Amino acid sequence: MIGKSALFVPSSSPSMLNAACACNADSLIFDLEDSVAADEKDAARDLLKEALNHLYIIGKNIIVRINALSTDYWKKDIEAVVDTKINTILIPKARPDDIKNISDLLNSHNTNINLMALIESAVSVEEITDIIKASKRVIGILFGAEDYTSDLGIERSQEGSEIFYARARLANAAHAYGIEALDTPFTILDDFEGLKEDTLKGKKLGYTGKASINPRHIDLINKIYTPSEKEVEYALRVINSVERAQKKGKGAYTLDGKMIDAPIIARAEKVIERVGLKGVLDDEKCCK
Amino acid sequence: MTIIRQASAGSLESSDCFVMVRPDKDLKIDLESIVINRYGQKIRQVILQTIKEMGINNGYFKIQDKGALDYCLRARVRTVIKRAGEEDDR
Incomplete structure (x- = not known):
C-alpha cells in the first residue's frame, strides 16, 4: 500500500536521506531522476544503494523513481536497487511499453517489486487504462501536473482548472482498476492554506493520497486523507x-x-x- | 581494479564527505574530519575496508568528512574508485 502521503527525497543528498527516515510520510520516493544532475547519477545510485542497505527505515513504503526509459540511465538505476529493500519502482513519463519492459526485466530478477506509473503527458493520460493493464505489478499511479502542463504548452495556475480533466480522469481510472492514485505535489512551499485547498480538491476527485516535495507538507496531507x-x-x-x-x-x-x-x-x-x-x-x- | 586517473566524489555539505583520489605507488589515506577525535579511527576503518573490498591496493585518498554516516563514506569511496578507474559510468 502506498498510503496517504509520499515524500520525494533527492538520492544525491545524504542530509535529506537521513532526515527522510524521521518524517511522517507513509511512503518515501527516493529520486534518481529530476533532482539529480546528469554527471551525479552514478554517485546518487551508489549513495542510495548504501542508504537502503544500511539506514533503518521503519514502517514506510520505499519507492524509487528511476530515470525515464528514453535515457541511458534507467537500467543502471534498476540494477542498483533491485536487490535492496524497495517495494516499488516509480516510472516517469510512463507509457504502456515502458511498463511491459520494466516488468519483464523484474521477472528476470525473480523479484516481487511493484510498479507505479508517473503520468505526466497528454498521451499518457489518454493511455491510462493500457498503462494500468500492462502489468499486474502496477499498484498505483501518480499524476505529475508540472510536466503535464508543460507538455500541453500551458501555464499551471494555483486554482488548477487547467489540470481538472487529467486529474479527474486518472483518479477515475485508478478506482476502475482497484489501484491507488496519488495526487500531484503542491509546489508552493510555504502556502499551507493553498496546500489544504489543493489537497481537498484531489481528495474530492477520488485520490487516495498526495505526493509532496516538502516534508513540512506531510502532516497536513496525512490529516486530510485520514478519515475523521x-x-x-x-x-x-x-x-x-x-x-x-x-x-x-x-x-x-x-x-x-x-x-x-x-x-x-x-x-x-x-x-x-x-x-x-x-x-x-x-x-x-x-x-x- | 586500479586507480588510473584523478577523480573526486561527494561534497562539503553537512552529513556528506568529499573524497579525492589520484594514482600513487602506495596506499595512502589522508583524513580530515569534524569528528576526528571521537570517530577518526572508525571512519578510517570504514574507508580502508571499502577500498580493500573494491580490490584497490594503491592510490592517494584525501577525505574531508563533514559528519557523514558510514553508508555515505562507503558510497563516496565506491563512486570515486569507479570514476578513477575503468568503470566510470557517468
Missing part, C-alpha cells in the same frame, strides 16, 4: 448494521433515516480499510 472520527464511527455502524439486516433478509434498509445499500456499505468498508481496522473487525467476527 465521525466518518469512522458511522462506517462502523454501517458495517455492524449489515449483519442484522442480512438476518432479517433485507438487501436495502435504513440507518438514521438514510438508505443503506451496496455502494454505502462498500464506502464504509473503504473507510475501515484506510484506518487499518479491517483486520481487527475480521478477527472480531472470527471470535464470535
